[in-house]
Amino acid sequence: MGEYSERALGFPAFQPRRRARGRFARTWWGNAWVEGVEEDALDKAPVKRGRAYAYAGHVGPITLSAGRISATVYDDHSSHATTVGVERFDPAQWRRLVAEIASRSGYLAALLERDLPEDLADDASAAGVFLVPGMGDLEPECSCGEIEHPCRHAAALCFQVAWLLDEDPFLLLLLRGRDEDDILDRVHRYASGSGDDGVDDAGGAAPDDAAVGAPARAAYAATIPALPGVLRPEPTPAPVGAELPAPPVAAVDVDTLRDLVHRSGERAREYLSA
Structure with missing residues (x-):
């Protein structure tokens, strides 16, 4: 596989829409894209006019590919070839994103169901990979x-691309350089225990030290070594209330015992009569 996807997708022109109150897009991903566009703008006035153009249906069919969006945009009496470049992720960023997806079974399950979880944007950002374009992207x-x-x-x-992301947020991954099938393939390879996504910075096989962490599947499959030596159990103390053997009883001289009792009685009477 190459460093970037060669897939290009075409979408028919949007028909004019009535302006909606509140947010421009319908989904979190679409509105996050709009926020990134507005953050990147140096002047808010043309952005406001662009929003009106989008609602009015002044944008022709849109072509979207890795790192590029293009369409013909119409004024009242003219047309303009318009493109927007999107910063593509480098291989190191893709490795971190793949590792983040593979480390959470919920993300992989969601991707297989063609769902791009919103939480992935925050977790990827924490790893230094910003899915939603921002200033300078x-x-x-x-x-x-x-x-x-x-x-x-x-x-x-750009505003109409937000409507495309409402329908398919995976287009954001394609804009960042790789398509959905490519990402799933790399995540599966990483999660299978190889520890990498199969591509290094030059587009070849990834070195062993490119792995980030250890895949969960490999960790659970590892054999646990035996403990050193044999642990002998401590002797169990007798429980409270248990019957203990009686101590041995020595033989007693009965006559001597009687004499001692008599002497003790005589001595007691002497003390009392004194």
Whole structure:
């Protein structure tokens, strides 16, 4: 497999929509994308106009591929070739993302059900991998020649991409460089016990020290060594209330015992009469 996916997807143009109150997109991923676009903007005015263009259906069919979005965007009397570049992850970032997904069985199960969990964005960010583009991750270009970053045409294109992410958040992974099948394949290889996703920085086989942590499957499959030596149990003390053997009884001289009792009685009477 190459470093980046060669897949390109085409989507028909959106029909005009009525403006909705509140958030622009319907899902968490779509709105997170919108927040990233607005954060990256140097001027809010063209972004606001771009939002209006998106609602008005001024964007033609959209083509989306690794690191690139493109479409023709229309004004009232002209059209403009518009593209938005998206920063792609490098191999080290992909390795960390794959390790994060493989370390949690819930993430892998969700991906197999074609669900991209929202929590993955936070956990990936903690590992230094930011799924949602932010400041500096987007590079708009447009034939309109306007100097805004982004211009209203590029902003309109970005806003409509949020609607695409509402339907399929996995498109965000493709924009970052790899498609859904590629990610699942790498996660399976990592989780199978090999400890890597099969690709190093140069696109070849990953070295052994590229592994991050230990896969859970390998840890559970490991044989536990025997303990050194034999542990002998301590003797168990007799429980409270148990019958103990009676001590041996020595023989007693009866005559001597009677004499001692008599003497003791005589001495007691002497003390009392004194």
